[in-house]
Every structure is written in C-alpha cells, then in structure tokens.
Amino acid sequence: MFDFDRLTIDDVSRYYGRRRALSHVSLTLHPGQLVALLGPNGAGKSTLLGVVATLIRPSVGSIHYGDHSDKEASAGLRAQIGFLSHDLQLYAELTARENLELFAGLYGLEDPASRATEALDRSGLGSRADEVVEGYSRGMCQRLALERALIHDPRLVLLDEPFTGLDETSAQVLTNRLRCLKDAKRIVLLATHDLDVADGLVDRSVILKRGRMVELDGGSGPLRERYRAALREEGSLPMPDKS
Amino acid sequence: MANFFKIAWLVTRKDIRVETRSWEMVSTTLFFATSCVLVFSFAFVREGRPIEGAAAGIVWIAVAFSGTLALGRAFERERYQDAMRGLLMAPVERAAIFLGKLLAIVLLMAVVEAVIVLFVTFTFRAPLFRFPGYLVALLATGTIGFATVGTLFAAMLLRTRSRGVLLPILLYPVTFPVLIAGVGGTVALLQSEPNLDLVRFWTALLVLFDAVFLTLALWTFEPVMTE
Amino acid sequence: MMAMSTRTFGGLLCVAGAMFITAPILIASAPYESTMGLVQKIFYFHVPSWIAMFLAVFICGFSSAVYLFKEKPAADRLAVAAAELAVLFGLMGLVTGPLWAIKAWGVWWQWDARLTMALILELIFLAYLLLRAYGGPGSEKLSAGLALFGMANVPFVYISVNVWRTIHPTTNVLPSLSSSAPGMFGPFVWCMVAFLVLFVVMLTARVRLEEQRGRLEQLYLALER
Numbered sequence: 001m002f003d004f005d006r007l008t009i010d011d012v013s014r015y016y017g018r019r020r021a022l023s024h025v026s027l028t029l030h031p032g033q034l035v036a037l038l039g040p041n042g043a044g045k046s047t048l049l050g051v052v053a054t055l056i057r058p059s060v061g062s063i064h065y066g067d068h069s070d071k072e073a074s075a076g077l078r079a080q081i082g083f084l085s086h087d088l089q090l091y092a093e094l095t096a097r098e099n100l101e102l103f104a105g106l107y108g109l110e111d112p113a114s115r116a117t118e119a120l121d122r123s124g125l126g127s128r129a130d131e132v133v134e135g136y137s138r139g140m141c142q143r144l145a146l147e148r149a150l151i152h153d154p155r156l157v158l159l160d161e162p163f164t165g166l167d168e169t170s171a172q173v174l175t176n177r178l179r180c181l182k183d184a185k186r187i188v189l190l191a192t193h194d195l196d197v198a199d200g201l202v203d204r205s206v207i208l209k210r211g212r213m214v215e216l217d218g219g220s221g222p223l224r225e226r227y228r229a230a231l232r233e234e235g236s237l238p239m240p241d242k243s
Numbered sequence: 244m245a246n247f248f249k250i251a252w253l254v255t256r257k258d259i260r261v262e263t264r265s266w267e268m269v270s271t272t273l274f275f276a277t278s279c280v281l282v283f284s285f286a287f288v289r290e291g292r293p294i295e296g297a298a299a300g301i302v303w304i305a306v307a308f309s310g311t312l313a314l315g316r317a318f319e320r321e322r323y324q325d326a327m328r329g330l331l332m333a334p335v336e337r338a339a340i341f342l343g344k345l346l347a348i349v350l351l352m353a354v355v356e357a358v359i360v361l362f363v364t365f366t367f368r369a370p371l372f373r374f375p376g377y378l379v380a381l382l383a384t385g386t387i388g389f390a391t392v393g394t395l396f397a398a399m400l401l402r403t404r405s406r407g408v409l410l411p412i413l414l415y416p417v418t419f420p421v422l423i424a425g426v427g428g429t430v431a432l433l434q435s436e437p438n439l440d441l442v443r444f445w446t447a448l449l450v451l452f453d454a455v456f457l458t459l460a461l462w463t464f465e466p467v468m469t470e
Numbered sequence: 471m472m473a474m475s476t477r478t479f480g481g482l483l484c485v486a487g488a489m490f491i492t493a494p495i496l497i498a499s500a501p502y503e504s505t506m507g508l509v510q511k512i513f514y515f516h517v518p519s520w521i522a523m524f525l526a527v528f529i530c531g532f533s534s535a536v537y538l539f540k541e542k543p544a545a546d547r548l549a550v551a552a553a554e555l556a557v558l559f560g561l562m563g564l565v566t567g568p569l570w571a572i573k574a575w576g577v578w579w580q581w582d583a584r585l586t587m588a589l590i591l592e593l594i595f596l597a598y599l600l601l602r603a604y605g606g607p608g609s610e611k612l613s614a615g616l617a618l619f620g621m622a623n624v625p626f627v628y629i630s631v632n633v634w635r636t637i638h639p640t641t642n643v644l645p646s647l648s649s650s651a652p653g654m655f656g657p658f659v660w661c662m663v664a665f666l667v668l669f670v671v672m673l674t675a676r677v678r679l680e681e682q683r684g685r686l687e688q689l690y691l692a693l694e695r
Contacts, residue, residue, distance in 0.1 A: 079334035089329030416593035420626035
C-alpha cells in the first residue's frame with residue numbers, strides 16, 4: 001500500500017492570469033508534525049491545500065509525497081490524503097450514517113457500516129446518526145465532516161479552517177482529535193484563523209499573504225502576538241527557512 | 244476494474260438515495276417536460292388536429308430541454324457544499340465518478356421520457372407504441388449520447404461563472420447529431436408505412452456516437468476536472 | 471509557425487495580398503458555368519473559405535487535445551487562434567452561401583447539407599469563444615474539452631445532416647467540384663492557395679498576439695515579486 005514519510009512543497013506557484021494565488025511556496029512536513037497555515041482571507045491558504053490535495057495543478061513547481069511527485073499523482077496517493085474543505089462536502093439529504101458509509105465505500109474500506117459506526121461514536125454523533133444532515137447544527141456538521149475526511153485513516157491530513165463555527169466543547173474535541181493525529185504520526189496541515197486554539201497544538205506556523213509564504217519564528221510568546229508582528233514587518237520579510 | 248464500476252455504482256446509488264428523499268428533481272423535471280409538450284401543443288395543434296409529423300420533433304425537444312434542466316440541477320447538488328471535490332478525492336480513477344453521475348442522469352431521463360412519450364401519444368395522437376422495441380432503442384441510445392456529453396459539460400462547468408446559460412450553449416450544438424438521428428428515426432417509425440431500415444440506420448449511428456463520446460468523456464473527465 | 475521570422479511573415483502577407491488582388495482577374499476570365507452563369511463564380515471564394523474553416527476546426531481540436539493531456543500553454547494559444555479563424559472563415563462561408571442561393575434559386579437558405587454542417591460547426595466554435603469570454607478563470611481547459619468534442623463530432627454531423635437531407639431532397643443543391651469545367655480548375659487552385667496563405671498569416675499573427683499576452687502577464691507577475 002502506498003505510503004510516504006514526508007511532504008515536500010517545492011517552490012510552488014499558482015497563477016490565474018495576472019492574479020497570483022500562490023507564489024514560490026516551499027515547505028517540508030514530517031509525520032507527527034502539525035503545521036498551521038495562517039493568513040488573511042484571500043491569502044491563498046485554500047489554494048495551497050487544494051494543490052497539495054491534487055485537486056489543483058501548480059503553475060510552477062511540484063509537490064513530493066515521499067519520493068513520488070504530484071505529476072505521477074494516482075488513485076493510490078489519494079488513499080493517503082484526507083481533505084476537508086471549508087465547505088463541508090456532505091450530502092445534506094443523507095443521514096450522518098449514510099454519508100459516512102458512502103465515503104467509507106468510496107475509499108474501499110472493508111465493512112463500511114462498522115467503520116461508519118466507529119466514526120459516529122468517536123464524534124459523539126451516535127444518537128443522531130440516522131437524522132438527515134440538513135437538520136444538524138454547524139458544529140455537528142463540522143464534527144461529521146472531520147470524521148468523513150479521516151475515515152480512511154490517511155497519512156496526510158489537510159484541514160481548511162475546521163474550527164469555524166465550533167462552540168467551546170466541539171473545539172476541545174477537535175483539538176484532542178488533532179493531538180491524536182499527531183501522536184499517530186500523521187502529517188497535518190491546518191489552515192485556521194483561530195490563533196488561540198492553534199497555539200497549543202502547532203509545531204510550526206507559516207503565514208501566507210497574497211500567496212507568498214513567511215515562516216514564523218518558533219519564538220516565545222503567544223502565537224497571536226508573533227503573527228501580528230510578522231504581518232507588521234511586511235516590507236522586510238525574511239527568506240523562508242527550508243527545513 | 245471491478246473497483247471502478249463499484250465506485251460508479253456507489254455514486255449512482257447515492258444520487259438515487261438523495262433523490263428519493265425529496266423527489267425534487269423527478270417532480271420538477273416531469274412538470275417541466277409536460278409543460279414543454281403543452282407549449283408545443285398550442286403551437287402545433289390547429290383546429291384540434293396536430294400538424295403532420297410534429298410529434299417526433301416534440302418528443303426529442305422535450306427530452307433535450309428537460310434533460311438540460313436535470314443536468315443543471317444534478318450538478319448544483321454537487322456544487323453545494325463542495326461535494327464534488329469530496330468525490331474527486333476518492334482513490335479511484337476519477338472517470339468512475341463521471342460514470343456514476345451519467346447512470347443516475349440516464350435513469351432520471353428514462354422516467355421522464357416514459358411520461359413524455361405517453362403524453363405526446365395522447366395529445367398528438369401519434370402511434371409511438373406501434374414498435375415499442377425500436378422506440379426504446381432509439382430513445383435509449385439517444386438519451387445515453389445526450390447525457391454523456393451533457394454530464395461531462397455540466398461537470399466541467401461546475402465552478403464556472405454563468406454556468407446556467409453556458410450549459411445549453413455548449414451542449415446543443417454538440418448534440419445536434421443525436422437530435423437529428425433521434426427525430427429522423429422517430430419520424431421513420433411514425434410514418435404510415437414505417438421505414439424500419441432507416442430506423443435501424445439511425446439507431447446504429449446513435450450507438451456509434453455513444454461509443455465514441457463515452458470513450459472521449461471517460462478519457463477527458465480527469466484532465467478537465469483538475470484545475 | 472511560432473518560430474516564423476518577421477521577414478517570412480511579411481513575405482507571406484505580401485504573397486496573400488498579391489494573390490487576392492489578382493484573383494478577381496482570374497475569376498472573371500474563367501468560363502461561365504452552364505446553368506447558373508455569373509452567380510456561380512462566388513464558389514471560388516465560398517469553397518476555399520469552407521475548407522479553411524475545416525482546417526481551423528481540426529487544428530483547434532488537435533491542439534486542444536494536446537493542451538488537455540500535456541498541458542502545454544503553446545497548444546492552448548494555437549487552439550484559441552484556430553477557433554477564432556474557424557468562426558471567421560465559417561462566417562465567410564455562411565454569408566457567401568446564402569448570397570449564392572438567393573441569386574441562383576431565390577431562397578436564402580434551403581438546408582443544404584454542407585451549409586447546415588458548417589452552421590453547426592460555427593455554433594460549436596462560437597460556443598468555444600463564448601466560454602472563453604464568460605467562463606472566468608480556468609476556462610482554457612474547459613474550452614479545450616469542448617473543442618475536442620467538436621472535432622470528434624465532425625463525422626457525425628456530416629453523416630446525420632447528409633442522410634437527413636437526402637430524405638427530403640430538393641432540386642436546389644450546390645454543385646460539387648467535380649462537375650465544373652476544366653477552365654475553372656486554375657482559378658480555383660489560385661484562390662485556394664490564396665486562402666491557405668491568408669489562413670497561415672492570420673493564424674501566425676493571432677498566435678503571436680496570444681504569446682505577447684502571455685509574456686505580458688508573466689511580466690506583471692515578475693513585477694510584483
């Protein structure tokens with residue numbers, strides 16, 4: 001089964017005519033790392049996640065999953081990627097259980113029904129598993145969507161603002177889940193606006209502004225302060241440190 | 244290989260399931276199709292008698308118009324909540340997703356066409372059921388051809404501005420051969436002395452069209468859906 | 471063609487110009503066709519424009535396929551240029567056809583098989599241009615898909631329209647080339663070559679325009695760095 005031990009984003013740029021969505025982004029991630037992707041709206045976070053997920057082709061540069069490049073992107077590679085976009089990618093007319101069973105089936109998992117039940121228990125949605133998703137609150141949808149994205153236990157986890165609309169409890173549940181993913185040696189790339197929650201979790205932070213990337217120093221102090229400081233220094237950005 | 248068809252079937256089954264929750268697409272498309280036929284009735288029925296040979300054309304126009312509506316609606320569902328990208332992430336050849344959606348559309352259109360044919364038979368007094376086998380073959384091959392091109396175009400326009408009006412603009416010219424063949428065959432069937440050789444010819448042409456364009460669509464689905 | 475030097479381009483442009491200027495002389499001196507007289511002479515422009523359209527359709531289709539599967543931007547530039555020429559030469563054919571028809575038979579349009587086919591192809595490539603104009607970013611790939619489907623459609627359009635027309639034949643059918651007198655061959659070839667040279671010149675110019683546009687965009691992108 002296809003697996004990889006690091007993710008390398010190699011000088012990736014994505015242009016739409018004159019608009020630069022991404023510009024010379026380079027980053028390497030290892031298993032057990034959780035990297036936060038920060039930045040204002042429209043900075044290119046979703047685009048970067050889309051490129052890493054093989055849904056968008058870079059205009060320049062490449063992504064390497066272990067030794068395999070994105071040019072050879074295959075179905076096997078997608079089996080190791082879990083992608084949760086900002087819109088939750090759920091079918092509102094189906095129940096939670098049906099949504100999960102569908103994706104378990106699409107990912108070729110044995111016994112989709114029991115995998116779905118496990119996921120429902122993990123997310124605490126077991127009691128409402130057979131209601132249609134249309135009736136769920138935002139927080140419940142988010143929990144379900146996360147389970148959908150992780151149901152096949154992928155190596156690489158890409159999350160686009162998963163904390164949006166979550167209440168305190170749900171956010172805590174998500175944080176714990178992310179910690180488990182780190183412990184399980186998954187590679188997690190997380191785009192978020194929620195700097196306080198991300199603070200305890202992240203190993204590294206990277207800011208995108210107008211498609212360009214800057215790495216935050218792993219210095220002391222809360223993430224929020226370092227983020228603001230980095231944005232203030234816009235004019236004289238240090239060169240990103242390719243680790 | 245078996246996985247490919249399994250995934251396609253999962254997608255189709257999902258569409259059927261989603262539809263059976265609300266029946267929205269079936270009911271609205273059926274209503275639209277019958278309205279379409281009625282509009283043509285007012286245009287082509289004079290003094291209580293339908294114009295000669297109008298029935299065949301009306302069946303296929305109703306199929307084309309209601310098919311376009313259904314296609315737009317089917318993919319709106321995938322657009323909502325970015326569901327299509329969730330499907331595209333599945334670890335299978337992406338063309339399987341296309342096939343699943345195609346099957347679902349064809350099933351829907353089969354239901355709608357059954358009603359259209361019945362309705363036209365009554366309002367236009369057209370002997371459409373004289374040779375049911377030939378009629379079904381024509382409608383099936385024509386629908387598959389129309390739906391193949393339509394599903395690909397609707398999927399490809401998913402993230403496009405002005406997709407509502409662009410779909411018919413792209414779809415109709417490319418499917419003119421399907422409509423010509425379908426109408427031609429149906430006319431030949433409805434003649435007072437039906438020309439079955441001609442019906443067979445048009446059906447064969449449709450089969451060829453379906454084979455070529457299904458292959459093309461399966462081939463181009465992935466490149467066209469990757470941004 | 472992309473690597474054509476300015477001198478070659480200028481040379482071809484002059485050749486095309488010269489050929490078009492002398493064409494009316496040749497056409498006027500060609501023999502009259504037996505049944506239709508003067509009106510028939512439009513075919514010296516009508517048929518070559520149609521052939522040019524066909525050529526454009528196939529160039530667009532093939533380069534679209536290359537763009538879809540190999541993602542070479544040069545292929546997309548060629549496809550756009552070819553699509554515009556398909557629409558342009560198609561329009562020429564669709565204007566000259568009815569002009570001929572109205573003078574020869576008194577009706578503007580009688581669903582002649584070849585004209586109908588040209589109309590369908592014209593619509594497909596007009597749709598291509600509309601998609602590129604209004605489809606927003608990413609419409610290059612989508613229009614490539616359309617062009618490929620359009621090109622694959624050519625034999626089906628041909629067969630279906632032809633068989634459809636033979637069921638309802640009319641007496642007014644545009645004569646085929648083989649029915650023309652030998653004196654017409656020379657002028658016809660002259661006009662054909664003139665159109666082909668013009669086609670190459672226009673295609674090159676249009677591709678060059680796209681190349682410059684691409685370069686301009688790259689400059690903008692480099693500027694913001």
